[in-house]
Amino acid sequence: MMQPTIPQVDPIPLPAPYWLFKVLLIVTFVLHILAMNFMFGGAILAFVARLKGKKDPTYLRLSQDVVKKIPSFLAATITLGVAPLLFVQVLFGQYFYTSSILMAWPWFLVIPLLTLAYYGLYIVAFxxxxxxxxxxxxxxxxxxxxxxxxxxxxxxxxxxxRPEAWSSKYFADPSGWNLNWGDPQLIPRYLHFVVAATAIAGLMVAFTGFFKWNRDRAYARLLMDYGSRWYLYGTLAQFVVGIVFLLALPKEKMMLFMGKNVPATLLFWMAVILAVGAVVAVGRGLRRDDPRPQLRLAMWLTAVVVLFMAIARDILRMAFLPSFRPEQLQVQTQYSVLALFLILFVAGGILWVVMIRRYFAFSHADEA
Ligand code: HEM
Structure with a gap:
């Protein structure tokens, strides 16, 4: 087979070690994807609650409570998306820029679509x-x-x-409209993200019930039950979608998670077991008078599952890119900038935690 042409590695040296960029990429990706799940999954849950609201108006209240949070989560998704975007470009620029050019128009379309989605959400939220x-x-x-x-x-x-597909795609259609059609993992992988978004948003909705627990028990229970069901059914569906995704991968990539690569296998199966644990916890919570301890447990387990899956995703990416060799990247650590960055990163993280706590406390204080 002809070797694919891949652009040269950027000659500008990395300003910090490769492993640090990798860790930051994975950490910020997890944060991005969690915010995206609350936002996108939340919008789906709110939409379905609105349909249910035709028969039972308490669902309208639930929908409106969720929708009010979504513009903030959308802002968080974008802000937390910028960070991994920068890290991906630094580490994988030669691959990522090429694919972005091949699908330039849909890629540009993200901004107008985002603007329209934002407007819609604001209109509904207010x-x-x-x-x-x-x-x-x-x-x-x-x-x-x-x-x-x-x-x-x-x-x-x-x-x-898929560097091997780039030139045939480009010469078949150089207009910049090349989505990654024809890749068997495309649809299952995306479905895996969409289903996860509804499940994780379910947990978020259940969590908002914690703030109503003392003052409006019946409504708190509705939030918890509605959110828990989404989590439960979403995660159960994920076992099917996940298997389809695995089977859609080329066999040698799938085998990475079936024993060929020990850390990948351990990580993947631990994530699956923890997800089963979270489903059991949420299922039990649904049957208890007070589901809060079970929900809390499920949230922690799910956070670990998302982290493990993000690392597994990175292992998969590396397996798809045998031509990528980290040692080809020049490194010239800029210690002063790096120290400043890390201080700001940690301070920013702490600020986020403070903001989120206040946000939830404030947005529920006046409603109960
Ligand atoms: C607002 C709607 C958005 C949605 C629904 C969304 C959804 C997603 C999904 C599903 C993925 C996983 C793709 C995959 O691996 O198959 C992803 C990854 C990513 N998103 Fe977003 N995203 C959104 C906005 C953004 C924005 C505005 C940015 C940047 C400013 C961004 C940056 C990223 C980056 C960099 C990754 C990949 C990180 C990596 O490869 O490790 N996203 N997003």
Whole structure:
């Protein structure tokens, strides 16, 4: 087979060691994807709650409570997306820029779609419960735009892994409309993200019930039950989607998680076992008078699952890119800048925790 042409590695040296960029890439990706799950999954849950609201108006209240949070989560998704975007470009620029050029138009489209989705969410979030029912379709429009954006991301992050397909795709159609069609992992991988988004948003909705527990028990219970069901069914569906995704991978890549690569196998199966643990916990919580301890446990387990899956995703990326050799990257550590960056990064992290706590405490204090 002809060797694929891959652009030269950027000759500018890395300003910090490779491993540090890798750790930061994975950590910031996890944060991005969690925010995306709350936002995108939250919008789906709110939409379905609105449909249920036609029969039971308490679901309208639930929907409106969730929708009000979504513009903030969208801002968080974007901000937390910039960081991994920078790290991906630094480490994998020669792959990522090429795939971005091949699908340049959909990639550019992300910005207008994002703007439209944002407008829609703001309109719905500020409309109040009265107009909630009539704004159902605006919400659906935003969900569709977000769905497309996510699909473009998966398309780009899988197309960058296929240097062997680049030239045939480009010469067949040089117009910049080359999504990664034809890659068997594209759809299952994206579905894996979409289903995860609804499950994790379910946990988030259940968590908002914690803030109502003392003052409005019936509504708190509704939030917890509705959120828990999404988590439960979403995660159960994920066992099917996940298997389809694994089977869609080339056999030698799939085998990485089936014993060929010991750390990858351990990580992957531990994540699966923890996910089963979280499902059991949420299922038990649904049957208890007070589901909070079970929900808390499920949240911690799920956080670990997401982290492990993100590392597994990175192992898979490296397996797809045998031509990528970290030792080809020049490193010239800029200690002063690095120290400043790390201080700001940790301080920023602490600020986020403070902000999130206040945000939840504040946004629920006046409602109960
Ligand atoms: C707002 C809607 C968005 C959605 C629904 C979304 C969804 C996703 C999904 C599904 C992936 C995983 C792709 C895959 O591996 O198959 C992803 C990855 C990623 N997203 Fe987002 N995203 C959004 C916005 C953004 C924005 C605005 C940025 C940047 C400013 C961003 C930066 C990234 C980066 C850099 C990755 C990959 C990181 C890595 O490869 O480790 N995303 N996103």
């Amino acid at each position: 409309s109040g419960e009265k107009k909630a029912a009539s704004h159902t379709w605006i919400l659906l429009g935003s969900v569709v735009f977000l769905f497309l954006i996510g699909f473009f991301y998966t398309s780009n992050f899988t197309l960058m892994l």
